[in-house]
Amino acid sequence: MQQRWEAMLTKAEEEAPKIQQEAKNAPSITEQAKQAKDQVQNATRSQQSPQRPPLPPRA
Numbered sequence: 001m002q003q004r005w006e007a008m009l010t011k012a013e014e015e016a017p018k019i020q021q022e023a024k025n026a027p028s029i030t031e032q033a034k035q036a037k038d039q040v041q042n043a044t045r046s047q048q049s050p051q052r053p054p055l056p057p058r059a
Helices: 002-025 029-047
Strands: none
16 A cells, blocks of 8 residues: 555656646636636627628618
């Protein structure tokens, strides 16, 4: 059992720098929020029915 725990700890120690680098390169929370807002707006636009063109003026 101890060997399994030691193996898991070794793996976690190996992965830690990779995780830190990924976090450093990730977009800021503000940028993530902007991206999420844009996705919601685009999804909402694509679900709306298309607008009819205006009728021509009567002569």
